[in-house]
Amino acid sequence: MTANLPLITRDTSHTISLLVANKPGVLLRISLIFSRRGFNIESLVVSPTLDGRFSRMTITAQGNPAILDQIIKQASKLVDVVHATEHRDQTAVQKELALIKVKITPENTSEVLQVVQHFKALTVDITAHSVIIQATGSTEKLDAMMEFLATYGIIELVRTGKIVMARGKEKT
Amino acid sequence: MTKKTLTGAESLIRCLEQKGVDIIFGYPGGAAIPIFDALVDSKIKLVLVRHEQGATHIADGYARATGKPGVVLVTSGPGATNTVTGIITANMDSVPMIVLCGQTITASLGKDAFQEADVFGITAPIVKHSYLVKDANDIPRIVEEAFHICNTGRPGPVLIDLPKDITGGPSTASTGNIEMDIPGYSFPTTGNKKDIQKLASFLKHSKRPLLLVGHGAEIAGASAEVKKLAETLNAPVVNTLIGKGTFPENHPLSLGMLGMHGTAYANKALARCDLIFSIGSRWDDRITPGKIERFCPDAIKLHIDIDPAEINKIVVPDASVVGDAKLVLQDLLPMIEKLNTKDWIKEVDQYKRKFPLTYKKTGGLKAQHVIDELYKLTKGDAIVTTDVGQHQMWAAQFFKTHKPRTWLSSGGAGTMGFGFPAAIGAQFGQPKETVIAIVGDGGFQMTAFELSTAAIHKLPLKIVVIDNKYLGMVRQWQQLFYDDRLSGVDLEGNPDFVKLAEAYGVKGFRIKRAADVRKVLAKALAYSDGPCLIHAEVIKEDNVFPMIPAGGTADEMIIDPPKIKLEKPKGST
Numbered sequence: 001m002t003a004n005l006p007l008i009t010r011d012t013s014h015t016i017s018l019l020v021a022n023k024p025g026v027l028l029r030i031s032l033i034f035s036r037r038g039f040n041i042e043s044l045v046v047s048p049t050l051d052g053r054f055s056r057m058t059i060t061a062q063g064n065p066a067i068l069d070q071i072i073k074q075a076s077k078l079v080d081v082v083h084a085t086e087h088r089d090q091t092a093v094q095k096e097l098a099l100i101k102v103k104i105t106p107e108n109t110s111e112v113l114q115v116v117q118h119f120k121a122l123t124v125d126i127t128a129h130s131v132i133i134q135a136t137g138s139t140e141k142l143d144a145m146m147e148f149l150a151t152y153g154i155i156e157l158v159r160t161g162k163i164v165m166a167r168g169k170e171k172t
Numbered sequence: 173m174t175k176k177t178l179t180g181a182e183s184l185i186r187c188l189e190q191k192g193v194d195i196i197f198g199y200p201g202g203a204a205i206p207i208f209d210a211l212v213d214s215k216i217k218l219v220l221v222r223h224e225q226g227a228t229h230i231a232d233g234y235a236r237a238t239g240k241p242g243v244v245l246v247t248s249g250p251g252a253t254n255t256v257t258g259i260i261t262a263n264m265d266s267v268p269m270i271v272l273c274g275q276t277i278t279a280s281l282g283k284d285a286f287q288e289a290d291v292f293g294i295t296a297p298i299v300k301h302s303y304l305v306k307d308a309n310d311i312p313r314i315v316e317e318a319f320h321i322c323n324t325g326r327p328g329p330v331l332i333d334l335p336k337d338i339t340g341g342p343s344t345a346s347t348g349n350i351e352m353d354i355p356g357y358s359f360p361t362t363g364n365k366k367d368i369q370k371l372a373s374f375l376k377h378s379k380r381p382l383l384l385v386g387h388g389a390e391i392a393g394a395s396a397e398v399k400k401l402a403e404t405l406n407a408p409v410v411n412t413l414i415g416k417g418t419f420p421e422n423h424p425l426s427l428g429m430l431g432m433h434g435t436a437y438a439n440k441a442l443a444r445c446d447l448i449f450s451i452g453s454r455w456d457d458r459i460t461p462g463k464i465e466r467f468c469p470d471a472i473k474l475h476i477d478i479d480p481a482e483i484n485k486i487v488v489p490d491a492s493v494v495g496d497a498k499l500v501l502q503d504l505l506p507m508i509e510k511l512n513t514k515d516w517i518k519e520v521d522q523y524k525r526k527f528p529l530t531y532k533k534t535g536g537l538k539a540q541h542v543i544d545e546l547y548k549l550t551k552g553d554a555i556v557t558t559d560v561g562q563h564q565m566w567a568a569q570f571f572k573t574h575k576p577r578t579w580l581s582s583g584g585a586g587t588m589g590f591g592f593p594a595a596i597g598a599q600f601g602q603p604k605e606t607v608i609a610i611v612g613d614g615g616f617q618m619t620a621f622e623l624s625t626a627a628i629h630k631l632p633l634k635i636v637v638i639d640n641k642y643l644g645m646v647r648q649w650q651q652l653f654y655d656d657r658l659s660g661v662d663l664e665g666n667p668d669f670v671k672l673a674e675a676y677g678v679k680g681f682r683i684k685r686a687a688d689v690r691k692v693l694a695k696a697l698a699y700s701d702g703p704c705l706i707h708a709e710v711i712k713e714d715n716v717f718p719m720i721p722a723g724g725t726a727d728e729m730i731i732d733p734p735k736i737k738l739e740k741p742k743g744s745t
């Protein structure tokens with residue numbers, strides 16, 4: 001009687017955290033669940049956990065929430081997945097790290113360093129023509145910083161992709 | 173456990189024996205020789221097939237007919253890739269199966285070694301789970317896990333890739349007291365009590381309830397519970413194509429199959445019900461419209477499924493329970509009461525009388541006539557397998573299924589070539605039952621070589637080839653939706669199927685005239701000296717009705733052949 005349609009809304013960005021058994025093929029199986037539904041994975045972080053039998057995967061992807069619901073359910077069903085959850089900003093701490101190589105000139109070096117300071121970032125390498133900045137924080141913060149730095153010329157960029165941890169008593 | 177050190181292959185076979193495996197369907201090759209060698213000393217019966225696809229469908233038929241996993245053993249490379257169609261067929265229809273593949277030695281993996289195929293990667297999207305064995309000592313655990321996974325929760329195929337140095341080398345792991353290591357695997361059993369109460373509350377107020385029984389109810393073994401539910405509520409029952417048999421189709425409350433080629437009365441009831449209750453059916457697009465909001469818009473929807481991912485996938489139900497259909501129904505039954513459905517039953521009985529399934533016995537030999545007569549002669553007491561196409565739909569309509577696990581048809585994948593080998597598997601699994609394969613001239617030719625397998629083992633199954641000299645189902649679509657522009661559907665060059673059978677030492681019968689149907693079928697059914705084939709040369713151009721054009725709703729059902737050209741179906745195949 002109620003609405004029959006799985007909520008069809010526009011694409012939104014999602015962060016999914018998975019606890020998986022440390023077995024070969026698990027990454028293949030998870031990525032197949034995304035690719036079969038035409039979902040593009042934006043970032044993927046695989047890292048060890050306290051328990052060596054398991055790994056943590058943090059995936060961010062853009063897409064339709066109803067399809068994402070299927071993706072999480074299908075991933076949860078995989079034999080090698082212990083659990084899969086979506087995390088929202090309010091319920092989890094979300095961070096990433098970026099290394100950004102920016103062009104500098106003698107004239108603008110201090111200006112660039114001011115930007116670095118403003119975003120509480122670090123300079124981890126500096127030459128006459130470029131500086132490598134290490135920044136951590138939310139995706140939004142890093143995006144904003146990048147926008148600033150783009151005016152000076154970004155030579156190279158490496159971002160780790162987002163990692164998340166549930167707040168308080170919640171399990172990630 | 174034992175003094176003598178086992179090889180990996182011996183350990184594997186010992187574990188299979190311990191899991192109760194008594195038959196394996198296989199085809200050998202270099203990478204699998206150690207396993208075939210270990211079978212020499214085993215009491216497990218090895219059935220040599222003629223093509224690996226045949227092995228998978230045979231194992232599938234065995235599994236559907238018995239509920240036990242079917243076991244397939246093949247070699248690496250092309251042997252393994254030949255199982256892909258059989259694996260997806262089993263996966264789509266939730267059939268338990270174990271596929272054992274030989275593989276090149278571990279040191280050669282990834283080096284384009286002879287007959288190396290990344291079968292783990294190739295099959296990853298179509299298995300429930302899979303393994304590449306890297307240590308012979310893992311074999312007992314992996315076999316234990318594979319059997320557990322393939323036939324619990326929502327069943328499915330599990331593949332084990334076995335490098336030759338692993339099966340040929342020593343395995344010292346104990347084959348007793350095996351511990352599994354699958355912390356990520358669990359499956360629902362009983363449902364949540366509150367959810368079940370919610371279901372029950374919706375069932376109190378319905379005036380026109382309809383039960384939709386799917387294959388999940390058969391897997392759960394929920395026949396008795398479904399019957400009790402239907403009779404307590406006094407609610408009519410429809411079933412999916414592969415849900416046939418869990419609720420007897422000859423029961424007065426049964427309306428038979430619903431959907432694209434379902435009975436008119438099942439679809440009329442679907443269009444009119446005020447509540448539809450799916451028990452182990454996944455609302456497939458052969459029964460739901462492309463625009464899902466048009467599916468029974470005013471009816472309450474209830475859903476029981478063991479797979480949480482099926483809830484809300486297609487239909488967002490008003491109430492749902494995740495759990496095993498049998499266990500959930502057992503908890504639900506004490507909560508429900510008889511409904512006053514007198515008027516509703518009267519209404520659906522009228523549909524039954526007004527829109528019966530019919531065919532004419534004049535104007536040439538009809539497939540429906542052959543199938544109808546088969547049903548009458550066997551009184552429905554047979555295991556029927558089908559291939560895919562028009563004959564499959566006519567079989568679904570005219571061969572009413574009375575008991576669970578007696579209707580074996582490829583639904584989700586719709587795999588041509590399934591029907592005949594599935595019958596072989598069913599007959600191996602149920603040697604005392606009458607097994608009938610109803611196949612088309614097209615599909616039969618995709619796996620007909622298994623005639624040898626059936627003949628060697630003197631399986632008394634009946635192969636009914638419905639020969640319309642066309643890929644009939646596709647021809648029907650081209651005629652109805654593509655201005656009768658036939659393209660690639662003429663099966664010119666068909667063999668004489670009786671002679672083909674005889675070439676394999678299989679008894680052949682022929683039916684050309686409507687007048688002979690009963691006589692010839694009776695003879696074939698009485699024949700017991702091994703398999704026999706009945707070549708039914710039916711009229712070439714007949715179509716399956718009723719029909720709901722793909723993507724349409726039950727209201728858009730066409731009951732009689734249309735006089736006008738139909739619009740091409742949109743949004744669904």
Ligand SMILES: Cc1cc2nc3c(=O)[nH]c(=O)nc-3n(C[C@H](O)[C@H](O)[C@H](O)COP(=O)(O)OP(=O)(O)OC[C@H]3O[C@@H](n4cnc5c(N)ncnc54)[C@H](O)[C@@H]3O)c2cc1C
Pocket residue numbers: 264265266325326327385386387388389391392411412413414415429430431432433434451452453454455456458459476477478479482495496497498560561564582583584585586587
């Ligand atoms: C040419 C052609 C035409 C077709 N036309 C029709 C048609 O007209 N009508 C029709 O109905 N079908 C038709 N089909 C078949 C259709 O494609 C689907 O295969 C079928 O509808 C699926 O039926 P199902 O949902 O009952 O079974 P499945 O696809 O096997 O789904 C079973 C469901 O039960 C669940 N389940 C498993 N075990 C349990 C358990 N223990 N307890 C609870 N739930 C469980 C599973 O999770 C799954 O969701 C056609 C197929 C072909 C090839």
Ligand SMILES: Cc1ncc(C[n+]2csc(CCOP(=O)(O)OP(=O)(O)O)c2C)c(N)n1
Pocket residue numbers: 559560561562563564586587588589611612613614615616638640642643644645646
């Ligand atoms: C392997 C495979 N290839 C193609 C199809 C598409 N297909 C569905 S039904 C059909 C025609 C089947 O013809 P036949 O076996 O003669 O049965 P009929 O419809 O004539 O009864 C085809 C080609 C399929 N289902 N499976």
Ligand SMILES: [Mg+2]
Pocket residue numbers: 561612613614638639640641642643644
């Ligand atoms: Mg045909």
